Amino acid sequence: MFKDATVAEIDIVLQKSWKAFHQYRKLSLKQRADFMRAIATEMEALGDELLTTCAAETNLPEARLRNERARTIFQLQSYADACERGEWLEARIDTAIADKTPPKPDLRKMLIPMGPVVVFGASNFPFAYSTAGGDTACALAAGCPVVVKAHPAHAATSELVAKAIFRAAEKNKMPDGIFAHVHGVGFEVGKALVTHNYTKAVGFTGSYVGGKALFDWANQRKEPIPVFAEMGSINPVFLFPEKLEQSAADVAKLYAGSITLGTGQFCTNPGLIIGIQSKALDEFISTLGNEVKRIAPGTMLHPGIAKAYSEKRKAAISQPGVDTVAVSESEASSNQGAPTIASASGQAFLNNPVLHQEVFGPYSIVIKCKDLQEMAEVAKHTEGQLTCTLMATETDIRNNEELVETIKNICGRFILNGVPTGVEVCLSMQHGGPFPATTDSRFTSVGADGIKRFARPISFQGWPDSLLPDELKNGNPLKIWRTVNDRVTKDNIS
Amino acid sequence: MFKDATVAEIDIVLQKSWKAFHQYRKLSLKQRADFMRAIATEMEALGDELLTTCAAETNLPEARLRNERARTIFQLQSYADACERGEWLEARIDTAIADKTPPKPDLRKMLIPMGPVVVFGASNFPFAYSTAGGDTACALAAGCPVVVKAHPAHAATSELVAKAIFRAAEKNKMPDGIFAHVHGVGFEVGKALVTHNYTKAVGFTGSYVGGKALFDWANQRKEPIPVFAEMGSINPVFLFPEKLEQSAADVAKLYAGSITLGTGQFCTNPGLIIGIQSKALDEFISTLGNEVKRIAPGTMLHPGIAKAYSEKRKAAISQPGVDTVAVSESEASSNQGAPTIASASGQAFLNNPVLHQEVFGPYSIVIKCKDLQEMAEVAKHTEGQLTCTLMATETDIRNNEELVETIKNICGRFILNGVPTGVEVCLSMQHGGPFPATTDSRFTSVGADGIKRFARPISFQGWPDSLLPDELKNGNPLKIWRTVNDRVTKDNIS
Numbered sequence: 001m002f003k004d005a006t007v008a009e010i011d012i013v014l015q016k017s018w019k020a021f022h023q024y025r026k027l028s029l030k031q032r033a034d035f036m037r038a039i040a041t042e043m044e045a046l047g048d049e050l051l052t053t054c055a056a057e058t059n060l061p062e063a064r065l066r067n068e069r070a071r072t073i074f075q076l077q078s079y080a081d082a083c084e085r086g087e088w089l090e091a092r093i094d095t096a097i098a099d100k101t102p103p104k105p106d107l108r109k110m111l112i113p114m115g116p117v118v119v120f121g122a123s124n125f126p127f128a129y130s131t132a133g134g135d136t137a138c139a140l141a142a143g144c145p146v147v148v149k150a151h152p153a154h155a156a157t158s159e160l161v162a163k164a165i166f167r168a169a170e171k172n173k174m175p176d177g178i179f180a181h182v183h184g185v186g187f188e189v190g191k192a193l194v195t196h197n198y199t200k201a202v203g204f205t206g207s208y209v210g211g212k213a214l215f216d217w218a219n220q221r222k223e224p225i226p227v228f229a230e231m232g233s234i235n236p237v238f239l240f241p242e243k244l245e246q247s248a249a250d251v252a253k254l255y256a257g258s259i260t261l262g263t264g265q266f267c268t269n270p271g272l273i274i275g276i277q278s279k280a281l282d283e284f285i286s287t288l289g290n291e292v293k294r295i296a297p298g299t300m301l302h303p304g305i306a307k308a309y310s311e312k313r314k315a316a317i318s319q320p321g322v323d324t325v326a327v328s329e330s331e332a333s334s335n336q337g338a339p340t341i342a343s344a345s346g347q348a349f350l351n352n353p354v355l356h357q358e359v360f361g362p363y364s365i366v367i368k369c370k371d372l373q374e375m376a377e378v379a380k381h382t383e384g385q386l387t388c389t390l391m392a393t394e395t396d397i398r399n400n401e402e403l404v405e406t407i408k409n410i411c412g413r414f415i416l417n418g419v420p421t422g423v424e425v426c427l428s429m430q431h432g433g434p435f436p437a438t439t440d441s442r443f444t445s446v447g448a449d450g451i452k453r454f455a456r457p458i459s460f461q462g463w464p465d466s467l468l469p470d471e472l473k474n475g476n477p478l479k480i481w482r483t484v485n486d487r488v489t490k491d492n493i494s
Numbered sequence: 495m496f497k498d499a500t501v502a503e504i505d506i507v508l509q510k511s512w513k514a515f516h517q518y519r520k521l522s523l524k525q526r527a528d529f530m531r532a533i534a535t536e537m538e539a540l541g542d543e544l545l546t547t548c549a550a551e552t553n554l555p556e557a558r559l560r561n562e563r564a565r566t567i568f569q570l571q572s573y574a575d576a577c578e579r580g581e582w583l584e585a586r587i588d589t590a591i592a593d594k595t596p597p598k599p600d601l602r603k604m605l606i607p608m609g610p611v612v613v614f615g616a617s618n619f620p621f622a623y624s625t626a627g628g629d630t631a632c633a634l635a636a637g638c639p640v641v642v643k644a645h646p647a648h649a650a651t652s653e654l655v656a657k658a659i660f661r662a663a664e665k666n667k668m669p670d671g672i673f674a675h676v677h678g679v680g681f682e683v684g685k686a687l688v689t690h691n692y693t694k695a696v697g698f699t700g701s702y703v704g705g706k707a708l709f710d711w712a713n714q715r716k717e718p719i720p721v722f723a724e725m726g727s728i729n730p731v732f733l734f735p736e737k738l739e740q741s742a743a744d745v746a747k748l749y750a751g752s753i754t755l756g757t758g759q760f761c762t763n764p765g766l767i768i769g770i771q772s773k774a775l776d777e778f779i780s781t782l783g784n785e786v787k788r789i790a791p792g793t794m795l796h797p798g799i800a801k802a803y804s805e806k807r808k809a810a811i812s813q814p815g816v817d818t819v820a821v822s823e824s825e826a827s828s829n830q831g832a833p834t835i836a837s838a839s840g841q842a843f844l845n846n847p848v849l850h851q852e853v854f855g856p857y858s859i860v861i862k863c864k865d866l867q868e869m870a871e872v873a874k875h876t877e878g879q880l881t882c883t884l885m886a887t888e889t890d891i892r893n894n895e896e897l898v899e900t901i902k903n904i905c906g907r908f909i910l911n912g913v914p915t916g917v918e919v920c921l922s923m924q925h926g927g928p929f930p931a932t933t934d935s936r937f938t939s940v941g942a943d944g945i946k947r948f949a950r951p952i953s954f955q956g957w958p959d960s961l962l963p964d965e966l967k968n969g970n971p972l973k974i975w976r977t978v979n980d981r982v983t984k985d986n987i988s
Contacts, residue, residue, distance in 0.1 A: 022899060087982060090943070092922040105912060107922040112902075114935065219713045223878075223929045226936065384717075397961055405516060408606075413953040416961070418599060427977055428586040428601040430953035435717045441608065441950040442720065449584070449951070456935040457943070458902065459924035461909040467891055481982045483921055488581060488975045488982065 002155050002183035009182070010192045013147055016177030017116040018198040020145045023175035025113050027143070028470070029478065033080035035172045036140055039132050040076040042164035042171075043069070054126050054157040059299040059335070064262060065127070072127040075425055076137050082427070082448030083141035086480035090457065091471050093484045095493065105462045108472040111455035113143030114226075115200030118193045120214070122205035123301050124265045126154040131161035131181065134445055135203030135228075140178075142454040144201070147180045149193060153302045155183055187213065194218050194227070201454050204229040205267070205445065208358075208436055215439045228453045229439045230432065232358050233386035234271035235420045238375065238407060239284065240396035241276055243417070248284040251391050255364070256291030258419035260339045263298030264362030265305070267431075268387050268413075268420040271358055274346075274367045274378055285343060285366055289326030292339045292362075297332035300361065306335045309361035313340055316359050321348030325366065337361040346374040350381055372400060379406045384434025384441065387413040387420035410434060412441065496649050496677035503676070504686045507641055510671030511610040512692040514639045517669035519607045521637070522964070523972065527574035529666045530634055533626050534570040536658035536665075537563070548620050548651040553793040553829070558756060559621070566621040569919055570631050576921070576942030577635035580974035584951065585965050587978045589987065599956045602966040605949035607637030608720075609694025612687045614708070616699035617795050618759045620648040625655035625675065628939055629697030629722075634672075636948040638695070641674045643687060647796045649677055681707065688712050688721070695948050698723040699761070699939065702852075702930055709933045722947045723933045724926065726852050727880035728765035729914045732869065732901060733778065734890035735770055737911070742778040745885050749858070750785030752913035754833045757792030758856030759799070761925075762881050762907075762914040765852055768840075768861045768872050779837060779860055783820030786833045786856075791826035794855065800829045803855035807834055810853050815842030819860065831855040840868040844875055866894060873900045878928025878935065881907040881914035904928060906935065 005013070024032075043050070051065050060068075082088060089110045097104040117139035121130030128134065131148050139146045150158035162181035169178050184190060190210075194202055194217045202218055204211050204227065211229030218227045239251065258270055273288075275281040300306040317324050317340070325341040332338035339362040346369035349355050355365060369375040388411035390397070390404065397404055397416075408414050412433030423431055423446055431446035432438045438445075443453045465474050474493040476482065481490055499507070518526075537544070545559050554562075576582060583604045591598040611633035615624030622628065625642050633640045644652035656675035663672050678684060684704075688696055688711045696712055698705050698721065705723030712721045733745065752764055767782075769775040794800040811818050811834070819835040826832035833856040840863035843849050849859060863869040882905035884891070884898065891898055891910075902908050906927030917925055917940055925940035926932045932939075937947045959968050968987040970976065975984055 022896075022903075026899070082980075085980070087977065092941075092943075094918070094920040094922040102916060104918055104920075105916070107918060107920060109922040109924055115903075215718070216713075219710075224709070224933065225929075226934060394958065394961065402516075405520065408952065409516075409609075412951070413955055414957075415955040416957045418956045422596060422599070424588070424598055424601060426588040426598075426601060427980060428588040428603040428953055430603055430951045432951070434950070435719075439718065440720060442946070444951060447586075449586075452936070456928070457906070457924045457926070457938060459907040459922055461907055462912045463908075463910045464888065467888065467910070483581065486576075486579070486921060 004184045004186060005182040005189050007192045010196060013180045013182060014116060014196045014198040017145045017147055017180060020175040020177030021115050024145055024178055025143045029084045029086055032141055032143060033084045035168060035174055036076045036080035036083065036137060038168035038172050039165050040073040042168045043132055043161060044073055046160055046164055050157065050160050053160055054154060057154040057157055058126050058301050068125065068127045071425060072133060075128065075134055076132065078425065079137040079141050079448050079451065083451065086471060086478060088448060088451045089471055089480065091480060091482035093472060093482055093493065095485060107459050107461050108468060109457050109459045110469065110471050111452065112458050114454055114456055115144060116198055117144045117146050117201045117203060117454050118199050119146055119148045120190065120204040120206065121148065121151040121158060123151050123153045123305065126157050129205040131158045132165055134450060138450040139203065139454045141451045144454050145178045147182065147193060149189060150181060150183050152185045190214060191217055195221055200225055202227040203445065203453065207231060211439065227439050228443050228445060230267060230445050231436055231438065232267050232360065233433065233437045234358050235268050235385055235387045236272040236274060236382055237270045237389040237391060239273065239275035239281065240390060240392035240400065241278065242393045242396045243391045244275060244278065244280040244284060246393065248280045249287045252284045252287035253291055254419060256288055256295065258421045259364045260292065260295045260362040261421050263300055263337050265301055265360065266421050268423060270389065270420055271364050272367065273364055274369060274375055276372060276375060277368050277370055281368060285325055289341050292326045292341050293329045295328055295339045296330040297328050297336035297338045299335050300337045303335050305360065306337060309337045309359065312359040313361065313363050315354060316365065317342050319352055319354050321345055341366065343368060346370060346378055349378055356383060372403060376403045376406060379403065379410065382410055384437045385411045386431065386433045386437045387411055387415055389415040389418065389420055391417055412437060498678045498680060499676035499683050501686045504690060507674045507676060508610060508690045508692040511639045511641055511674060514669040514671030515609050518639055518672055519637045523578045523580055526635055526637060527578045529662060529668055530570045530574035530577065530631060532662035532666050533659050534567040536662045537626055537655060538567055540654055540658055544651065544654050547654055548648060551648040551651055552620050552795050562619060562621045565919060566627060569622065569628055570626065572919065573631040573635050573942050573945065577945065580965060580972060582942060582945045583965055583974065585974060585976035587966060587976055587987065589979060601953050601955050602962060603951050603953045604963065604965050605946065606952050608948055608950055609638060610692055611638045611640050611695045611697060611948050612693050613640055613642045614684065614698040614700065615642065615645040615652060617645050617647040617799065620651050623699040625652045626659055628944060632944040633697065633948045635945045638948050639672045641676065641687060643683060644675060644677050646679045684708060685711055689715055694719055696721040697939065697947065701725060705933065720947070721933050722937050722939060724761060724939050725930055725932065726761050726854065727927065727931045728850070728852050729762050729879055729881045730766040730768060730876055731764045731883040731885060733767065733769035733775065734884060734886035734894065735772065736887045736890045737885045738769060738772065738774040738778060740887065742774045743781045746778045746781035747785055748913060750782055750789065752915045753858045754786065754789045754856040755915050757794055757831050759795055759854065760915050762917060764883065764914055765858050766861065767858055768863060768869055770866060770869060771862050771864055775862060779819055783835050786820045786835050787823045789822055789833045790824040791822050791830035791832045793829050794831045797829050799854065800831060803831045803853065806853040807855065807857050809848060810859065811836050813846055813848055815839055835860065837862060840864060840872055843872055850877060866897065870897045870900060873897060873904065876904055878931045879905045880925065880927045880931045881905055881909055883909040883912065883914055885911055906931060
């Protein structure tokens, strides 16, 4: 077991991190990218030990862990590439106009790092959203040192990955303090990290309670700092009439898989399905129920999550007007989550905030609206989400423009005829959404645009070419895209 | 006089604004831009009435108001152009890869508006940072309706500009509620606006006390919303030894003008000048003092600001170790601010937080450090700023790399051998900075990048070309810059 860091230890960590910041921020984009690639290499070099350690801690199957490790390595490498390509720097140049009244000075802007970033790993993604995950990769690309608080549910895995990062740092001659790794089971460690004067930004993936606490502490500081907390979502799926009429059974089968994938432990698990009373909806529900009955319970990430699932599921299905449609026919042992489908009327959903809450695990509730108007009411009364999905034909969409716009307005990713559970790592991915899905819908935690969470613009006014950073020099030595006098270009300035 | 809006009136305003949001967000970039240009036209059409009304309310001279009006019109027009060019949309496309395992879906991301934006105008810029100022222009470009709370110090001016906006809205057939204008002297109106459920973002320029209150209310909401508050700055100027040796008198004359420009009522007024004890610094101080003595007091924006200046100036110059170097030789009448220069030692500054506070008006304090090391200490202990300025030769900069980096780290705009008081309206301008200069250093309130304060990304997954917004269609009908499969391009997708 690992000891919780004390406030004094955290202070030492952040003093070092602050010192490292002043060295690391001066390194070139290439040096940052090479360091990130080295982390990927060292993480891969951990080999099977990493997988077996993690499987023991999280109960996640090996195949899933192999995939997640590959994704994490890909993230490090692809964000390293993006770091070097430099589009995230938002380089803008306006050259001087001497004969304007008053004369217009030479102005050049780019993003620079904010300072040490504290990262809180997620229980459900021990690699991709944890120690060397997306937040860490984004912060390092931005030029920020990172302090990771290991998730207690996979602390040994986190230790291993941290060692890989330390090795990469040493091999790449990174400044002492570029990365730190602390443990903490209680809230105190998180609070000490977020409220430390030298912490300048926070990345978090986890529960609403945890994320909101960090957000509040950060805003109550003498100097408030930005927190990007991704706090989960129920990821509503809207079943439109024509689509359901055409393929109720197929959609049901697709969703049975998505709801129970990874024992339902994805932030993008579809926990809410909204349809309109009809024969087709009855068919959808019965097929979904039959599918889910046949899916065996899976062991959940840790006993705490299994317990929370069991309690929240029980609370949800015992609400007035909620029917249990189907439960897995295999008996669930104590740390397992039994796949479950419930249903309720549109009115029951609208009147009961409990049904809007995430039940983290293989659970979904089908809302039976009396008509499209009630479906629109449900959409309007649903809080911010990471994803919303439409199962709809083109005619469904064209006939219901207002409803489609209402749904679009509450989510970060808007899916047509698919499942939300695949979070592709690419620039066009938005993994974020209106509160309470995240604390700031203007940012993403997946894709290289996530780098911008940890960087801020600075304008250089009146600096000679010789003293400007390479990113902004006339000759454009890094060959990056820049906006020069309102024109997007890679050209140099003559 | 204008009546404060009641909570019930504010509710009606935001209900209408919310309704307008759902229509306005669907309008094309061109429709938004045309509306913004129409506001510029209508504002110009107000003619001399606008100038005389404003001069009577603010005591600002006509020439200054003409310039500020021209700047405001330019802002509206140039942000309209930027809105149409569409680079701010950050359009990203990753096309599908069917034979990947699992198959990669088609993903396309762009920024969409957040919802109604509440704008609080500034007392010191009745046009450019007020009713039809930068925040309003940015919000409209982003696709958000705007509710302006008029600044009580120029409420009649604000009424006139609001009428121009209403006329432009009518002529351009904008939805009812696209713009609203309310009055309020007390904090209650601001609080009701910021805490209303339909308010989705806030723009503010003004005092620390005002901005921080809005920020706190916004974060304490059930659904927190982003506030971009620009809360002023003391804009430190660092006098480096070689530069001062070469041109102490010239620098002093330049700064005498900058400190007293517009009776010192700019957010970027240089209120803190840091030098190193030397003959050259003595010469700088005596020249600055002599210049300032000859500058006549100006009438301040309103009696409240004149009173605050007088009190804060008195508090500053009566601190232990502070000497008054020079005060304008002309007698200041009750609503005027007398140009004043004070001085103190580095130690006095380091030990006394009062000397770090902004004295809004024609005041500056010169800090006499004993050496470069003490100057570095002063830099390290100075809070976040809109601007920092170096008066330095290239040798000064090369010899003091650490110090230069420390200064860079605390500001949004980093000026070499110039004055901070000119805020150029262009894409490379950063008008923002680390807290307490603003509440979020990642954004700017000047330049078209300010649009991004009020917009959030959304990813479309699996949508057919026919249903995608024009910005993301294969054919790129708007001919905007997009990143397609990690390549920046205007090409269409075949």
